[in-house]
Amino acid sequence: DTAVSQTPKYLVTQMGNDKSIKCEQNLGHDTMYWYKQDSKKFLKIMFSYNNKELIINETVPNRFSPKSPDKAHLNLHINSLELGDSAVYFCACGQIPYEQYFGPGTRLTVT
Amino acid sequence: AQSVTQPDIHITVSEGASLELRCNYSYGATPYLFWYVQSPGQGLQLLLKYFSGDTLVQGIKGFEAEFKRSQSSFNLRKPSVHWSDAAEYFCAVGGSSNTGKLIFGQGTTLQVKP
Numbered sequence: 001d002t003a004v005s006q007t008p009k010y011l012v013t014q015m016g017n018d019k020s021i022k023c024e025q026n027l028g029h030d031t032m033y034w035y036k037q038d039s040k041k042f043l044k045i046m047f048s049y050n051n052k053e054l055i056i057n058e059t060v061p062n063r064f065s066p067k068s069p070d071k072a073h074l075n076l077h078i079n080s081l082e083l084g085d086s087a088v089y090f091c092a093c094g095q096i097p098y099e100q101y102f103g104p105g106t107r108l109t110v111t
Numbered sequence: 112a113q114s115v116t117q118p119d120i121h122i123t124v125s126e127g128a129s130l131e132l133r134c135n136y137s138y139g140a141t142p143y144l145f146w147y148v149q150s151p152g153q154g155l156q157l158l159l160k161y162f163s164g165d166t167l168v169q170g171i172k173g174f175e176a177e178f179k180r181s182q183s184s185f186n187l188r189k190p191s192v193h194w195s196d197a198a199e200y201f202c203a204v205g206g207s208s209n210t211g212k213l214i215f216g217q218g219t220t221l222q223v224k225p
Contacts, residue, residue: 033211041149041217042215043155045212048211048212055210056212092155096208097206097207097211098143098160098211099145100211102154102156104153104154105153105154
């Protein structure tokens with residue numbers, strides 16, 4: 001059983017489209033995160049939910065909206081996609097303040 | 112400001128040689144420190160972690176790291192590198208009891224020569 005899974009693994013779409021990435025964890029952890037990894041492999045936190053409550057909301061365009069329907073799921077919806085949104089998006093989970101477990105990533109390419 | 116610096120962007124070592132990857136951090140509170148490894152096209156895998164206690168921590172795949180508070184460092188070491196260790200290595204600092212936010216370094220790319 002995969003601890004943290006993301007779908008899709010690859011996403012190719014055109015500018016202006018709206019897309020969603022889904023994440024699920026089966027570790028029973030209270031907190032889930034979204035990270036963005038840019039082309040230089042730099043990882044930066046975007047959002048975090050703890051027990052379905054938003055606790056981290058970094059400086060991210062409001063075209064990005066996270067949603068946590070329950071403790072095991074955290075989705076990321078992106079409106080009006082731009083070229084600069086192309087990146088790898090990682091979901092992670094953990095128990096604050098300890099280690100986080102990462103999903104396999106979703107490579108988003110905006111053309 | 113909270114930050115993590117990995118001074119070496121790219122390191123090449125011969126298979127069987129020893130390895131040390133450097134990590135320096137700046138963190139206002141007690142740091143929790145982590146090393147992650149990312150193989151090409153994969154997610155991040157936790158190698159080891161330090162919360163408190165013994166400053167020399169052992170991890171998976173034969174890696175170890177030493178926490179030196181006076182130097183604000185948490186360097187990763189391996190006595191003998193295998194070709195399969197070629198990957199991207201990330202140091203991270205956290206410890207916030209409110210959010211668990213991790214701050215990552217820029218990463219070090221390890222290349223292993225046969």
